[in-house]
Each structure stands twice: as structure tokens, then as C-alpha cells.
Amino acid sequence: xxxxxxxxxxxxxxxxxxxxxxxxxxxxxxxxxxxxxxxxxxxxxxxxxxxxxxxxxxxxxxxxxxxxxxxxxxxxxxxxxxxxxxxxxxxxxxxxxxxxxxxxxxxxxxxxxxxxxxxxxxxxxxxxxxxxxxxxxxxxxxxxxxxxxxxxxxxxxxxxxxxxxxxxxxxxxxxxxxxxxxxxxxxxxxxxxxxxxxxxxxxxxxxxxxxxxxxxxxxxxxxxxxxxxxxxxxxxxxxxxxxxxxxxxxxxxxxxxxxxxxxxxxxxxxxxxxxxxxxxxxxxxxxxxxxxxxxxxxxxxxxxxxxxxxxxxxxxxxxxxxxxxxxxxxxxxxxxxxxxxx
Amino acid sequence: xxxxxxxxxxxxxxxxxxxxxxxxxxxxxxxxxxxxxxxxxxxxxxxxxxxxxxxxxxxxxxxxxxxxxxxxxxxxxxxxxxxxxxxxxxxxxxxxxxxxxxxxxxxxxxxxxxxxxxxxxxxxxxxxxxxxxxxxxxxxxxxxxxxxxxxxxxxxxxxxxxxxxxxxxxxxxxxxxxxxxxxxxxxxxxxxxxxxxxxxxxxxxxxxxxxxxxxxxxxxxxxxxxxxxxxxxxxxxxxxxxxxxxxxxxxxxxxxxxxxxxxx
Ligand SMILES: Nc1ncnc2c1ncn2[C@@H]1O[C@H](COP(=O)(O)OP(=O)(O)OP(=O)(O)O)[C@@H](O)[C@H]1O
Ligand SMILES: [Mg+2]
Numbered sequence: 001x002x003x004x005x006x007x008x009x010x011x012x013x014x015x016x017x018x019x020x021x022x023x024x025x026x027x028x029x030x031x032x033x034x035x036x037x038x039x040x041x042x043x044x045x046x047x048x049x050x051x052x053x054x055x056x057x058x059x060x061x062x063x064x065x066x067x068x069x070x071x072x073x074x075x076x077x078x079x080x081x082x083x084x085x086x087x088x089x090x091x092x093x094x095x096x097x098x099x100x101x102x103x104x105x106x107x108x109x110x111x112x113x114x115x116x117x118x119x120x121x122x123x124x125x126x127x128x129x130x131x132x133x134x135x136x137x138x139x140x141x142x143x144x145x146x147x148x149x150x151x152x153x154x155x156x157x158x159x160x161x162x163x164x165x166x167x168x169x170x171x172x173x174x175x176x177x178x179x180x181x182x183x184x185x186x187x188x189x190x191x192x193x194x195x196x197x198x199x200x201x202x203x204x205x206x207x208x209x210x211x212x213x214x215x216x217x218x219x220x221x222x223x224x225x226x227x228x229x230x231x232x233x234x235x236x237x238x239x240x241x242x243x244x245x246x247x248x249x250x251x252x253x254x255x256x257x258x259x260x261x262x263x264x265x266x267x268x269x270x271x272x273x274x275x276x277x278x279x280x281x282x283x284x285x286x287x288x289x290x291x292x293x294x295x296x297x298x299x300x301x302x303x304x305x306x307x308x309x310x311x312x313x314x315x316x317x318x319x320x321x322x323x324x325x326x327x328x329x330x331x332x333x334x335x336x337x338x339x340x341x342x
Numbered sequence: 343x344x345x346x347x348x349x350x351x352x353x354x355x356x357x358x359x360x361x362x363x364x365x366x367x368x369x370x371x372x373x374x375x376x377x378x379x380x381x382x383x384x385x386x387x388x389x390x391x392x393x394x395x396x397x398x399x400x401x402x403x404x405x406x407x408x409x410x411x412x413x414x415x416x417x418x419x420x421x422x423x424x425x426x427x428x429x430x431x432x433x434x435x436x437x438x439x440x441x442x443x444x445x446x447x448x449x450x451x452x453x454x455x456x457x458x459x460x461x462x463x464x465x466x467x468x469x470x471x472x473x474x475x476x477x478x479x480x481x482x483x484x485x486x487x488x489x490x491x492x493x494x495x496x497x498x499x500x501x502x503x504x505x506x507x508x509x510x511x512x513x514x515x516x517x518x519x520x521x522x523x524x525x526x527x528x529x530x531x532x533x534x535x536x537x538x539x540x541x542x543x544x545x546x547x548x549x550x551x552x553x554x555x556x557x558x559x560x561x562x563x564x565x566x567x568x569x570x571x572x573x574x575x576x577x578x579x580x581x582x583x584x585x586x587x588x589x590x591x592x593x594x595x596x597x598x599x600x601x602x603x604x605x606x
Contacts, residue, residue, distance in 0.1 A: 051436050092356065
């Protein structure tokens with residue numbers, strides 16, 4: 001498959017602070033790479049280098065087949081960039097913002113107008129199109145910003161934390177827009193701190209921490225790497241914890257983890273359904289009636305935590321994300337309960 | 343090349359739209375300078391002793407024009423910092439356009455605006471009795487020289503803005519640069535009264551050269567000089583200073599733009 005973005009050993013220092021210590025990335029054309037990493041990991045620096053805004057101190061990269069160092073103008077012709085902070089001219093209307101980009105791309109005035117109308121429509125900004133961007137909400141600004149980066153229909157799109165600060169509805173809408181772009185063949189490199197977002201959108205992930213890629217692969221590969229499935233059993237009476245742990249130890253080569261606080265015991269589930277029913281039978285024999293008996297797939301949050309030693313969504317982000325809860329919250333989920341052997 | 347020009351025009355047009363959106367800004371670049379003309383020409387005029395028959399009204403006009411041109415440092419610097427910090431510079435730099443067009447658009451638009459200010463001041467000056475005596479060509483020459491100064495100050499402002507990248511710092515610094523340039527010059531008072539060494543500094547101040555040159559071209563009285571070189575040949579001196587300044591500052595500003603990154 002053709003590759004749209006390659007980066008080899010990108011390095012960048014600010015004074016004696018090494019922001020990037022050799023980043024390698026490969027993004028096949030038409031796919032989405034999610035770049036995950038905590039604050040200060042080097043996500044924005046990487047994006048800015050790939051978008052020709054920043055010169056790397058070392059390493060090389062190609063974008064859309066063009067060498068970053070030798071053909072920056074060709075690169076710019078083929079990319080769209082939505083930075084971490086919305087870049088809109090507050091004192092122009094939404095429409096004028098997009099038209100200006102169209103004119104600067106030499107679409108011609110009429111085509112620029114037509115494209116602006118089209119994008120405003122696509123991003124649900126038609127009604128606000130003739131208002132100054134100053135009056136826009138954060139979400140509207142973000143959408144306008146994304147619209148402005150799509151004027152040229154670029155084959156490669158860089159999105160630096162595109163949905164940070166958006167409410168759930170806007171985030172879901174933006175995800176749809178990004179999926180639309182990908183369906184039309186656009187290659188996307190997207191940074192995010194929302195693990196759920198990476199899980200939803202990205203074909204592959206690269207986890208960056210302290211300026212290096214510490215893991216990459218598909219979301220499923222990463223989750224498997226960190227532990228795959230676990231069986232979790234919660235009991236009503238703390239006195240049952242020890243017996244429960246014994247029952248679970250019998251079905252797993254690894255010692256169970258007991259959490260007194262949540263009155264639960266968990267083990268890695270390696271033996272599949274057989275282990276599951278053996279565990280249930282073991283509990284039954286000991287006369288323990290579990291409050292909860294669930295198979296839990298490790299989420300990207302676990303991956304992130306395991307790899308970097310800190311959580312992704314750490315600063316000021318909504319604690320409860322409904323989409324996240326139904327997918328990967330700790331103990332619950334109707335489907336896993338159904339698996340409970342009678 | 344033609345694309346670079348049309349890009350610069352499109353970007354300058356953006357600023358013109360800003361003015362249309364916020365008419366109060368137009369008020370700012372019109373009313374303040376006019377108030378200067380009225381206050382200096384009328385109120386202080388009666389109290390100031392200057393050489394020649396035209397009185398302080400004639401003497402002060404070139405000085406106020408120069409003061410307004412000097413203020414272009416702040417105007418452009420603040421504009422550039424704002425574009426940088428709201429991410430627009432990144433947006434433009436990621437487009438396949440000549441990178442010079444952003445700065446040319448900005449300084450060009452600021453030149454147009456300062457020309458407007460200049461025209462309004464000239465009009466009000468005329469109404470209160472200021473006259474240029476050397477015919478159309480020399481008068482236009484005087485304005486041309488002043489506007490060239492405004493343009494050079496814009497580029498200096500762009501360089502300062504791109505280097506310091508912070509509105510407060512930029513306003514403070516351009517204030518610190520402008521104060522001595524404006525007040526240690528012959529813009530507002532004749533230099534004869536100054537102690538010798540201070541007078542020498544003031545006469546070598548490039549602002550004095552531009553002010554003297556435009557007084558000369560407007561045919562406004564300016565009194566005796568002490569024989570300092572720029573005071574004897576103000577037109578040549580100011581042309582040289584401005585062209586050299588542009589030759590130094592334009593490429594530096596271009597370089598700063600290449601590397602520009604917002605401070606957050
Ligand atoms: N212009 C700069 N000058 C000095 N240090 C910088 C500069 N830009 C970035 N850094 C440093 O480089 C490191 C990487 O920054 P970067 O912005 O790429 O992180 P990030 O992964 O995007 O973080 P965040 O999630 O907070 O946006 C940080 O430690 C940051 O402080
Ligand atoms: Mg960032």
C-alpha cells in the first residue's frame with residue numbers, strides 16, 4: 001500500500017530540552033493514525049514539523065510523497081492543518097474566513113465563494129455564516145477551523161486535538177465529518193488525549209511519551225499487548241473475598257488481584273469459556289453468590305496507563321463520557337452479564 | 343510573482359474588512375491624529391515661539407505627521423502578534439503561498455490606513471491655516487517621504503512583533519523606542535534652546551531628518567541649523583536612513599516570520 005506520511009528519526013530540541021528524540025511514523029494512504037500522548041509528549045511538535053511549520057533538528061519525513069525539507073511548497077499543496085488552537089480571524093465572518101483561504105489557494109473568487117457555501121453547509125454553519133467569528137462558540141470555531149483546512153480538499157489532513165473542548169454532540173458530529181473525509185480517501189494524522197476518540201477513529205495508533213514512540217499498532221493489538229481480557233468478580237460481603245480469590249486462582253496461572261475497596265477479585269482470562277464456566281462452578285461450590293460477574297476487555301485507558309504510567313485524560317476533561325462508559329467502563333455491561341453461566 | 347501580489351492584496355483586504363466591521367477603529371485612526379493637529383496647532387500654538395511667519399501651526403504639522411508615522415511601529419507590531427497568537431500565521435504558513443505575502447499584506451494595509459490618517463490631518467491642518475508653499479510636486483514629495491517612513495516603521499514593528507510575540511511586551515517596547523525618537527527631535531520644538539550635546543543628538547536623530555526634509559519640501563519655516571550633516575541635507579539624509587533601515591529590517595522580519603511560533 002502507498003504511504004502518505006513517513007517520518008524517520010525526527011528530532012527537535014528547545015534549548016537543552018529534547019522535545020522529540022527520534023520519532024518514526026508510517027501512515028498508509030487512506031488510513032487514520034491516532035497519535036496519543038500525555039501533555040508535553042511532543043504531539044504538537046510532531047504535527048508542526050510534518051506540516052512544514054517547524055524545522056526538525058534531525059531526521060527526515062515525506063508527506064504525500066514529497067520530501068519535507070526539499071519540497072515544502074509541494075507538501076503544503078497537499079495538506080490541511082487544524083492546529084491545537086482554532087485559527088480563525090475573529091473579525092471576519094465565517095464565510096469570509098473560508099473564502100479568504102479559497103482566494104489564497106487561487107481557486108478564483110467565484111469558486112472560493114461556492115466552496116465556502118458548501119463547507120458552511122457541511123459543517124452546519126450556514127445560519128451563522130455571515131456573523132463575525134468572534135461571536136462563535138468554541139465548538140463553532142473548531143468546526144470553522146476544520147472547514148478552513150478542507151478548502152483545498154487536501155489528500156493529507158493533520159488534526160491536532162480536533163475535539164478538545166467540544167461537547168459530546170459536537171464531538172460525535174466532528175467524528176462523522178472526519179470519517180467522511182477518510183471514506184473519500186483522505187489520510188488523517190490525528191492527535192488526541194481522548195482514548196475513546198483514538199479507538200473510534202484510528203486504524204493504527206502511535207503512543208508518544210517524552211519525545212519517543214513507545215508503542216504502536218492497531219487499537220486491538222495494543223489492548224491485547226496490555227492484557228487482553230480479565231474476569232472480574234465482585235461480592236457483597238468482604239468476608240467472601242478470600243474464598244473468591246481461591247476459586248479464581250484455580251482457573252488462571254496468574255495470581256488474582258484483590259481489591260478490598262470495590263470488594264472485587266480479578267484474573268487474566270486465558271482459558272476462554274471453559275475457564276469462565278470453571279470459575280462459575282468453583283464459586284457455586286463455595287456457595288458464593290457474586291454481585292457482579294463480568295468479562296472485561298482492557299480499554300485504551302489501561303493501555304495508556306500501562307505504557308506511560310499516567311492517564312491520558314488528565315487535565316480538565318469531562319470525567320464522564322457516555323460513549324466511553326458504555327464501551328469500556330470498569331464493571332457493568334449487560335452483554336457480559338448474559339455470558340454468566342446459569 | 344503576480345500570485346504573490348494577488349495574495350498580498352487578498353491579505354491586505356482582510357484588514358480593510360476589519361475596519362469595515364469595526365468602524366470605531368476608523369474613528370481611532372482618524373479622530374486622535376486630528377485632535378493632535380487641533381490641540382497643537384490651536385492651543386499650544388499661541389504659546390510657542392517658532393521662527394518664521396507661519397507660526398507654530400506651520401511648524402508643527404510636519405512634526406505631527408512624523409509622530410503618526412512613528413506610531414506605525416506599534417500598530418503593525420500588535421497586529422502581527424495578534425495574528426501569531428490566534429493561530430492565523432500558522433494557518434497561512436501551511437498554505438502554498440509566498441511567505442512574504444503575509445507581511446507585505448500587513449505592512450501594505452497599514453500603509454494605506456496611515457495614508458488615510460495623513461490625508462485627514464492635512465485637511466484639518468489646511469482648515470486651521472497650515473499651508474504648503476512649494477507647489478504640488480514638492481508637497482507630494484514631502485508626503486511621500488513621510489509615508490516611506492511610515493512603511494519602514496511598519497516593517498520595524500513587524501520585526502519587533504515577530505521577535506517578542508507578546509502584546510504587552512511589544513506595546514511597552516515600542517513605547518520605549520518611540521518616546522526618545524519623537525521627543526528628542528525637532529518634531530515639536532526647535533532645537534536652538536537645547537544644550538549643545540543634546541542638540542547634537544537631536545539633530546542626528548533620523549526623525550529630525552525626516553521632519554526637516556518634509557518641512558523643507560512643504561516650504562514651512564524651520565529656523566537655523568547648527569550645521570550638523572543630516573540637518574544640512576535633510577532630504578538625502580532621510581532617504582538614505584529609511585532605505586538602509588528597510589534593507590536591514592525587511593529580510594530580518596522575513597526570517598523571523600519563517601520561524602515564527604506563537605507563545606502560549
Ligand atoms: N516554542 C517552544 N519553546 C520551548 N519549549 C517548547 C516549545 N514548544 C514546545 N515546547 C516543549 O516541548 C515539549 C513538547 O511540546 P508539545 O507541544 O509538542 O506537546 P504536546 O504533546 O502537544 O502536549 P499537549 O498535550 O499539552 O498539547 C513540551 O515539553 C513543551 O514544553
Ligand atoms: Mg499539543
